[in-house]
Amino acid sequence: MMFYTAKDAWMPCEWQKDTTNLLVGFCKSEDLIYMQKQMHLFSKNTIKEVLGQSDDKKVNKVDTYYGYVFGILYLFTKYKQDTPKISFYIVLHTLLIVCDDETCLQELQKEILQLDPGVCTLEKTLREVLEYVLFHVERQLDEVENEMTAFDEKISPFDRGIANEFREYRRLMLRMSHFMEQILDVCENLLEDENTFFHTEHLHQLKIAKDKAVRIEERVRMMEEYIEQLKEEFQFQQDYKLNQTMYVFTVVTVIFLPLTLIVGWYGMNFTSMPEVTWKYGYLFVILLSVSVVGCLLLYLKRKKLL
Template sequence: MQKSINKLRILTPEKFQAEYPHIFKRNFGEIALNRVHFCKAECLRQAVTGTFAIPRKTKLTGDKITFGYCIAEEQLIFIENQDHIKIEMKKVREYQDEERTSPLLLLFDWMEYLIKDDMLFLQDYEEKLSHLEEELLEGNMEDFDRKILLSRKELSVLSAYYEQLSDMGETLQQNAARHQTEQEALLFGLFCEKAGRLYDMVQTLKEYSMQLREMHQTQIDIRQNEIMKVLTIVTTLFMPLTLIAGWYGMNFAHMPELTAPGGYGIICVVCLLLIAVEIWIFKKKGWFK
């Protein structure tokens, strides 16, 4: 294990720039580590460099954990301003107790550690969407739009993250194959497949979230249709009564019904009969279901 530790260094950007000015200028000179937005790997003649931008699982849409790395002179060098790597590498050594003599394999251990529990995390996320679906079916749609929008943003972050890790694994696999290091090429190939499966899982969750959104929209449409049906029934019920009221409201001089002794009662009976006939027709057509 001591050999593995000797293969690993953690430097600040300033120290790395002082020791490796050409590599820093070529790969890190135009960006600040706190403005890194994606994971990548670049294979140069004498070095392998890249960056990590890791979403925080406690807040996927928040600030990412960002840092750079470089493999040069048979050493894996992490470049960061904070102590995140120093803390996490202790956990990596506990997770991977096999001694590594290659800096590229140390990088593999780190990348493997990053995704070791992610399938469980995605399964928990699927359970979260299932609870959201249950709430939707129970009619509890309070803040649903906000919740589903947040889920889609989080899944988009994870989708990009796993796609980038898969691309990194492929790049490092090709680099190992060029240098004829069979073990490293095999391991990074396996990592690429794992990241690809995680990416596919996220795509499935994104489709699930889209289905929930469509289900929510369908429920809104059904409610709107119910409201429109009620308004249509009310309007249809009172339209003949409105016609009668307007007719007799014209107050022409020669309207016999206005002076007939039982005119008012007859009109009331006619109106009630009209309402009864309309209600019967509506029930027959199933409008009250």
């Protein structure tokens, strides 16, 4: 557990409840439990949510309580398993970040402590947290865009696995769209500032984060449309392939159906058929079949069906 206060430089310090300077803390859930036992600062329900003991789903949200604001943010990943969670508490002039993912916690600490402490505000610090989450969304979105560009070049109606890939990408983009809606709700709830923790002249920091979230949401929507276009193109290729196959079968049927009739006709071998006993009957049927095929081919070619 580490706390820093913003003065001329970021100075390590202890928890201070009624500080007038910006105070930023970084800790894990076990540290939060220790703090709660010592000072009883926060609601037990929020502690349960931090520990993952509540029945709530993985939803990005912000809740306002008496004297503080509690929020949960998740880092978007391609797969739902092991999604890093960032919980945070906002008290007057204070931001406490709780995360059990060591890499995530260290990266957040590094990003925030790089800010100029002389001009850093609570709003600016909170913006850094939001933009850290948005950065991971953008990184996943960039990967999807690159994959879809390569995917566009290899689309083939003969690849049966492409339909399943389309399904996976559509599910991924649907998750990303819902995720961004939640982030926008978080930004709007923070901007409402029910506890009046923020200064009006600094609220533009949160608006910047919200505007960035809006732009990413637009990119997600455009990617959804692009995936839908690729799916339609793939479907068109499949339909065209099927039509070509049916066309070939139709032409073959048109050409050989008369031959089937001839074979069936002379295959009955009635004694009254003069061709059955005729010396040149066999040759006659061969020439008749060849003539029929030739006439049909010539007809189809003139009609530009071949």
